Amino acid sequence: MKKIEAIIKPHKLDDVKDKLREIGVQGMTVTEVKGFGRQKGHTEIYRGAEYVVEFLPKTKLEIIVDDGMADKVIEAIRAAANTGKVGDGKIFVSTIESVLRIRTGETGSDAL
């Protein structure tokens, strides 16, 4: 099983969610985060003094899928989250050791 973690622009969340539904992804976890890569921050003025705010709001998605689904999910996210401008984000893939469904006790792929 693979964990796919994606940092995307917040306003792209709905597009990504819809696209993932289309390819059969049942669930995901979403967190509001802050961060930066190559995208510059913005300037804010308070009482005439300028501040460069480097950390930008982003949204993080976490999705766990069977190995076979991973490539489809990555491509779906990449396509839906892409705006072509700096700051679109990144996708990280890691391996998951095990999964358990709390309500039933099912494990492995049955728990996804």
Added chain:
Amino acid sequence: MLPGLAVAQESAPKIDTGDTAWVLISSALVLFMTPGLAFFYGGMVRKKNILGTLMHSFIAMGILSIVWAVIGFSLAFGTGNGIIGDFSLVGLAGVGADPGPNAATIPYALFMVFQGMFFIITPALFSGAIAERVKFSAYLLILVLWALIVYAPLCHMVWAPEGWLFKDGALDFAGGTVVHVSAATAAAVLVFMLGKRKEFAKGEAILPHNLPLSVLGTGILWFGWFGFNAGSALGANGVAVNAFVTTNLGAAGAAMGWTFYEWFHRGKPTTLGFISGAVAGLVVITPACGFVTPMGAIAMGLIGGVVCYNAVQLRAKLKIDDSLDVLGVHGVGGALGALLTGVFATTAVNSAGKDGLLYGGGMEPVLKQIVAVGFTIVMVTVLTFVIAKVVDLLVGLRVDEEAEQEGLDLSQHDEVGYNF
């Protein structure tokens, strides 16, 4: 606070229901300014200090209401001498429904409670300068000591008929010097004695956590200020109306002055700029509101907005950690307003006032204003320094590094402002 005394009195002073109703409402309006101040400041500090900052204003409403009634009023308005009152009015003895010596047509107790609202808000003003790092116990001690040792005598000197500045002819209709210059001077001393916030010293950005609260606070302050200024006529009359009109125009002039200037200087008009300008304008017009014309008020506002904007820039350049710009707005604004009163005052508006520089009065009124402002700065500096030193020795002024990091809400009050 002067016009009531200039009115020729008949053999026995009579309560005027219109005057009384207006001053009652004004007293409530001035009290409302303290919560307004609380939110004005609160929105500008970091989230972890919101409750601590609100407490700085609200605690004043609690403790200073009591101190004023028990002894403050007596020290400020008891007959006394040229510098201080006396103990004749302790416990509000003899302060009741009949008129007192300061206002002929309203109950003495109403004059007392109206003045009390000024006693409350003045020290709360300097809390803005030492935000996010002052120890609560120290703040409370400074609040009470300062109100009694600095404010009460100053109030007496400027507004009681025996006061030497009153007799000298200084014009301060609603408290430009007594309230704003004094509070800002105290702020300057305290800023020096408390030292910079850690992040400020490092040059890191310290950003307002909730500007909408500050905007709301400004709305409340602007509204309440009508009581502060027009109520100081101590009557429902033409001078009160003039003060009301000039107050609004002073605020508007400065808000627009600051906003346009910032737009030109920095490229964008900001909300924080507008509300800072509005408050600056209200401060500037405070000593003048019962003495100048509406057009004069617009001019004073515009000048005040631009001057105070630049004062704030200067403060930032000099790296002074006056956290919420008490010096730039109340200090510079108050002093400027006092001086400009000597320029724009006219007896056409208020026969109990004077004709300023623009109305043939020459430099004398302006010079009298300079004396009053200068004396206030010296007196307040010395006394505030002594009070702060004593409190420092008793309990320490500043929270320790860990508490500052954690925030005042948790470290001073075991509370968190927002739990969502």
